[in-house]
Amino acid sequence: MEIYRKNPSYRLYxxxxxxxxxxxxxxxxxxxxxxxxxxxxxxALLHPKGADFATTILWSLRLPRACTAILxxxxxxVCGLQMQTLFRNPLADPYILGISSGAGLxxxxxxxxxxxxxxxxxxxxxxxxxxxSAAWAGALAVSFMVxxxxxxxxxxxSLLIFGIMIGSAGxxxxxxxxxxxxxxxxxTFVLWTMGxxxxxxxxxxxxxxxxVGFGLALAVYNIKILNVLLMGETYAKSLGLHMNAVRNxxxxxxxxxxxxxxxxxxxxxxxxIAVPHLGRMLFKNANHKRLIPATAxxxxxxxxxxxxxxxxxxxxxxxxxxxxxxxxxxxVILMIILQHRPHE
Amino acid sequence: MELQQLCIGYAxxxxxxxxxxxxxxxxxxxxxxxxxxxxxxxSTLLRSMAGLQPLTGGTILLAGKELRKYKPAEIAKRxxxxxxHPLHVPGLSVAxxxxxxxxxxTNWMGVERAEDKExxxxxxxxxxxxxxxxxxxxxxxDGELQRASIARSLVQDTxxxxxxxxTAFLDTGNKYKIVRLLKELxxxxxxxxxxxxxxxxxxxxxxxxxxxxxxRGFYAQPPAQLIQxxxxxxxxxxxxxxxxxxxxxxxxxx
Numbered sequence: 138m139e140i141y142r143k144n145p146s147y148r149l150y151x152x153x154x155x156x157x158x159x160x161x162x163x164x165x166x167x168x169x170x171x172x173x174x175x176x177x178x179x180x181a182l183l184h185p186k187g188a189d190f191a192t193t194i195l196w197s198l199r200l201p202r203a204c205t206a207i208l209x210x211x212x213x214x215v216c217g218l219q220m221q222t223l224f225r226n227p228l229a230d231p232y233i234l235g236i237s238s239g240a241g242l243x244x245x246x247x248x249x250x251x252x253x254x255x256x257x258x259x260x261x262x263x264x265x266x267x268x269x270s271a272a273w274a275g276a277l278a279v280s281f282m283v284x285x286x287x288x289x290x291x292x293x294x295s296l297l298i299f300g301i302m303i304g305s306a307g308x309x310x311x312x313x314x315x316x317x318x319x320x321x322x323x324x325t326f327v328l329w330t331m332g333x334x335x336x337x338x339x340x341x342x343x344x345x346x347x348x349v350g351f352g353l354a355l356a357v358y359n360i361k362i363l364n365v366l367l368m369g370e371t372y373a374k375s376l377g378l379h380m381n382a383v384r385n386x387x388x389x390x391x392x393x394x395x396x397x398x399x400x401x402x403x404x405x406x407x408x409x410i411a412v413p414h415l416g417r418m419l420f421k422n423a424n425h426k427r428l429i430p431a432t433a434x435x436x437x438x439x440x441x442x443x444x445x446x447x448x449x450x451x452x453x454x455x456x457x458x459x460x461x462x463x464x465x466x467x468x469v470i471l472m473i474i475l476q477h478r479p480h481e
Numbered sequence: 482m483e484l485q486q487l488c489i490g491y492a493x494x495x496x497x498x499x500x501x502x503x504x505x506x507x508x509x510x511x512x513x514x515x516x517x518x519x520x521x522x523x524s525t526l527l528r529s530m531a532g533l534q535p536l537t538g539g540t541i542l543l544a545g546k547e548l549r550k551y552k553p554a555e556i557a558k559r560x561x562x563x564x565x566h567p568l569h570v571p572g573l574s575v576a577x578x579x580x581x582x583x584x585x586x587t588n589w590m591g592v593e594r595a596e597d598k599e600x601x602x603x604x605x606x607x608x609x610x611x612x613x614x615x616x617x618x619x620x621x622x623d624g625e626l627q628r629a630s631i632a633r634s635l636v637q638d639t640x641x642x643x644x645x646x647x648t649a650f651l652d653t654g655n656k657y658k659i660v661r662l663l664k665e666l667x668x669x670x671x672x673x674x675x676x677x678x679x680x681x682x683x684x685x686x687x688x689x690x691x692x693x694x695x696x697r698g699f700y701a702q703p704p705a706q707l708i709q710x711x712x713x714x715x716x717x718x719x720x721x722x723x724x725x726x727x728x729x730x731x732x733x734x735x
Contacts, residue, residue: 376554
């Protein structure tokens with residue numbers, strides 16, 4: 138007898154989400170400050186070497202931007218999902234352990250140092266690369282601190298508090314930097330905190346793809362332990378899991394995911410907390426075998442859609458992605474809180 | 482499994498262990514009840530026996546080898562532990578929940594092969610949960626959830642099972658159902674089962690052996706012998722209670 142109800146609706150959902158993703162992807166490529174009609178679009182896609190306007194816009198702007206949004210969306214969503222499961226906390230997000238503050242601190246250091254040491258000499262490429270590297274260094278430093286603390290704290294709740302404290306400390310130092318920085322430095326930093334998918338082109342996009350790819354692969358590798366963690370730490374330990382090794386496996390994945398997104402795109406909020414809940418609501422399933430692909434797909438859709446809206450097609454204006462993501466994310470979070478039933 | 486002059490407690494108070502000098506053994510095919518007042522160390526004993534907590538003294542032998550020399554994953558192959566208060570996990574089906582017990586058998590992805598599915602099917606059948614296999618485990622009643630937790634420990638396929646208060650929060654009918662299930666598992670599946678409980682009457686009726694933790698020490702005897710030796714009076718003397726042999730329960734000392 139088959140004990141599992143074969144549920145074809147999963148595959149149907151996956152398929153529908155994938156089709157949705159392709160549609161938003163095409164819309165993102167077609168619309169913007171200038172519209173590219175479908176015929177030109179496919180022509181430009183098939184002939185990347187073309188020198189016309191549409192081909193240039195597509196290959197140097199829209200295609201990298203869309204790919205970045207997809208990578209960032211799936212990375213943050215899968216990262217948030219892992220954090221929520223590890224800490225058994227529905228409000229955990231990719232940055233709960235202070236990764237974004239660490240990255241922000243790195244960027245603040247760089248922006249200040251850059252203007253002090255080599256005012257005027259930095260090209261846009263240099264600044265972008267510098268910001269990404271500094272953010273990565275900051276995120277990594279915080280991740281290592283948290284991993285080190287995790288060895289000493291055998292309680293996830295203490296670890297959560299540790300992470301939040303590190304994050305707050307980072308934010309405090311950032312405020313101090315901001316207080317003493319010039320208007321132009323402040324603007325560079327604030328622009329970074331607003332998030333953007335438009336500066337990741339060429340080699341950085343390749344690096345981001347590889348890092349996010351590794352992070353997602355690790356998340357898939359974590360599926361089995363994440364399912365066990367749902368039933369509590371004691372049970373996980375009784376199955377022979379070393380909590381330390383478990384946490385480290387999850388932290389490496391989340392640091393790769395959240396760290397790379399923050400480094401290349403800035404701290405993108407809301408996606409990481411809202412999408413896992415959206416996934417659970419849509420798929421009505423807590424098994425990570427279903428949830429990891431579901432949140433990755435959903436995250437890509439939501440983020441790409443937010444980016445599409447942020448570009449205000451036809452207007453030539455571009456809104457900061459974080460603002461749009463928040464406007465989409467907040468209603469979802471409010472809905473969750475209002476529907477939160479006591480037994481859950 | 483054999484306990485030799487065990488001392489349990491927490492590392493911070495190594496000088497003052499929670500409970501000392503526990504010597505006993507669990508043999509396969511026997512159902513053992515663990516009884517004692519709140520806070521005397523029942524859960525600590527169970528956790529220590531499951532290798533989740535270091536001992537403050539004595540030794541535990543599991544299949545002839547010291548427990549602390551095992552790797553956690555090896556312990557999980559010989560012993561299943563059920564923490565008290567099973568957690569409700571919204572969105573996880575009963576079959577998926579039970580399936581996590583196959584942790585040590587499935588590959589890195591947790592893909593269930595035919596024998597894993599067969600083990601899950603059997604465990605659900607034994608615990609009479611087959612009809613609920615695809616239900617959301619968060620919608621189960623306390624009794625059903627407890628049976629699902631037992632099913633989860635069954636698929637771990639271990640000779641020993643330790644349960645921390647499996648009958649807490651259950652109505653009388655469900656308490657008997659759970660304990661009878663444990664008795665059947667001990668007899669037919671030849672498992673050694675130890676469970677802590679506050680239902681003395683129930684434990685006296687059905688257990689092969691009772692471990693009691695009293696302020697005067699640890700005793701492991703068959704129910705009839707415990708009653709005969711008057712050891713049950715030791716438990717709640719301070720509360721003004723005596724054990725009544727007719728009702729198999731406590732009454733006020735008159």
